[in-house]
Amino acid sequence: MWLFQNTCVVCNEPASGVCGACVDQLSPPDVPPLLAVDKATVLCSYEGVGAELVTAIKYENRRQALSPLVDALAATLHSNFDAVVAVPSHPERRRERGFDVPELIAKRLSKHLGVPVAKPLKRVDNGAQQGRDRAERQGVEFRASDRVPERILLVDDVVTTGATAVACALTLGLAGARSTSFVALAATPAPNAATTAVSN
Numbered sequence: 212m213w214l215f216q217n218t219c220v221v222c223n224e225p226a227s228g229v230c231g232a233c234v235d236q237l238s239p240p241d242v243p244p245l246l247a248v249d250k251a252t253v254l255c256s257y258e259g260v261g262a263e264l265v266t267a268i269k270y271e272n273r274r275q276a277l278s279p280l281v282d283a284l285a286a287t288l289h290s291n292f293d294a295v296v297a298v299p300s301h302p303e304r305r306r307e308r309g310f311d312v313p314e315l316i317a318k319r320l321s322k323h324l325g326v327p328v329a330k331p332l333k334r335v336d337n338g339a340q341q342g343r344d345r346a347e348r349q350g351v352e353f354r355a356s357d358r359v360p361e362r363i364l365l366v367d368d369v370v371t372t373g374a375t376a377v378a379c380a381l382t383l384g385l386a387g388a389r390s391t392s393f394v395a396l397a398a399t400p401a402p403n404a405a406t407t408a409v410s411n
C-alpha cells in the first residue's frame with residue numbers, strides 16, 4: 212500500500228493523493244435546479260479524470276485522493292451552515308466497502324468550514340433497493356429525527372438523477388430545516404450515460 216501513498220491515483224506522478232494537473236482537468240458540470248435544494252455544487256463530471264478519481268476512491272479504496280478533492284470543493288463554499296449532513300448510504304453497500312464516502316467527505320468539509328457534522332437522516336429500509344440507480348428510480352425514502360438543524364449542507368459522493376438529494380432535502384424541510392444546500396464530488400454527465408460505471 213505504501214507505494215500508493217505519494218503518487219497521483221490517476222497519472223502516478225508524485226503527489227499527495229491526486230496531482231494539481233489532474234485536478235485542473237476536472238470540469239464542473241451544469242447542475243440543473245433540484246427541488247427543495249437551495250444551491251447545488253458539484254466538483255466534476257463523472258467522466259475522464261473525474262470518473263477515474265471517483266472509481267479509485269470508491270472501488271479501489273484509494274482514499275488519499277479524497278482530501279485534495281474535498282479541499283477543492285470546500286474552496287467553493289461559504290460556511291453559512293449550521294450542520295454538514297451526509298446522505299445516508301445503503302447499509303449493505305457500507306458493509307461491503309467498510310467505509311462510507313459521503314461521511315468521509317462530510318467530516319472533512321466540516322473541518323474546513325468550522326461547521327459540525329449532524330446525522331438527522333435515516334434511510335428507510337424497504338428491503339427492495341439494489342443500489343443507487345434503481346433506488347433513485349424507485350424513490351428512496353428517508354426519515355428525519357425530531358430536531359434538525361436550520362441551515363444544512365447536504366453531502367453525497369456521486370449524484371445521478373438528483374432524486375436522492377431531493378428526497379433528503381424534502382424530508383429535512385418537512386422536519387423543520389429552513390434551507391438545504393447540496394454538494395457532491397461528481398455528477399454523471401447525463402441520465403443513463405454511466406449506468407455501467409456507477410453502481411454505488
Ligand SMILES: [Zn+2]
Pocket residue numbers: 219220221222223224226229230231232233234
Ligand atoms: Zn495526476
